Amino acid sequence: MKDLFEAIAYLFENILMVPFNLLRELELENWWLANTLTWVAIIVLILALGYWMKQLRIFDQNDEEDRSQTAHSFLK
Numbered sequence: 195m196k197d198l199f200e201a202i203a204y205l206f207e208n209i210l211m212v213p214f215n216l217l218r219e220l221e222l223e224n225w226w227l228a229n230t231l232t233w234v235a236i237i238v239l240i241l242a243l244g245y246w247m248k249q250l251r252i253f254d255q256n257d258e259e260d261r262s263q264t265a266h267s268f269l270k
Contacts (some may be wrong), residue, residue, distance in 0.1 A: 221228035253259060 215229065217228060220231070
C-alpha cells in the first residue's frame, strides 16, 4: 500500500508538476519572461471563456436546451 502512495507522489511531483517547476526556475532567472508567459496564459483563458459564453448564448437563443423539470434523471 505504501508503494501505491509513493507512486502517486512520484506522478504528481516528478511528472505532472514539471511545467510549474520550469516556470518557477524561469522566474528566478528572468522575471519579465515568466510574467509574460503568465499573462499569455491568462489572455488565452479569457478568450476561451469568451468563446464558451458566446456558444452558450447561441444555444440559449436557439432554444435548444431542455428546460423541463425532468431534463435530468436526478431531478425526477
